Amino acid sequence: MKKYTITALVSNKSGVLTRISGLFARRGFNIDSLCVCATEDASLSRMTIVLNGDDYILSQMTKQMDKLIDVKKIALAKEEDSVLRELLLIKVSVPAEKRSEIIEIKDVYKAKIVDLSPDSLVLEITGDPNKLDGFIGVIRPYGILEMARTGVTALARGDKKLKDELDYNEMI
Secondary structure: OEEEEEEEEEEOOOOHHHHHHHHHHHOOOOEEEEEEEEOOOOOEEEEEEEEEEOHHHHHHHHHHHHHOOOEEEEEEOOHHHEEEEEEEEEEEEOOHHHHHHHHHHHHHHOOEEEEEOOOEEEEEEEEOHHHHHHHHHHHHHHOEEEEEEOOOEEEEOOOOOOOOOOOHHHHO
16 A cells, blocks of 8 residues: 545535545545645635555546546645645643653754643644654653644645646556
């Protein structure tokens, strides 16, 4: 199994998210991460979908998405050609004697403390998903009380944009 990041420009209207996520569910494919946001064009939303699968699953899902009227453009966001980012908020159990250790870890990962209470703190970190996974692994022994991730969002590097024409052979 491999992770694929699909980016799509879709109509900014109600029901589009339901239709696209339903497309995955009906075929029994799980969405690992889903992020939908506004774009520079008020009529469009940007959807970033991370899915686990093989080349066949990627091909099937992109072809099915491309058939939907509300999907305007679609592309595969490859790591070498894209900027991939995610936000993590994580609440950690931290007694006073362990705070200095957490602060050192926070500094290494360039995280921020966004809330502090006598027994816990909330950290904020952004970066590529692997960085966030590494941070979680290091923090886990201290006791994670709660955690929320936004899901991956992606943009092409440089002056590239989503292609006007989708070439499935180029995607896989």
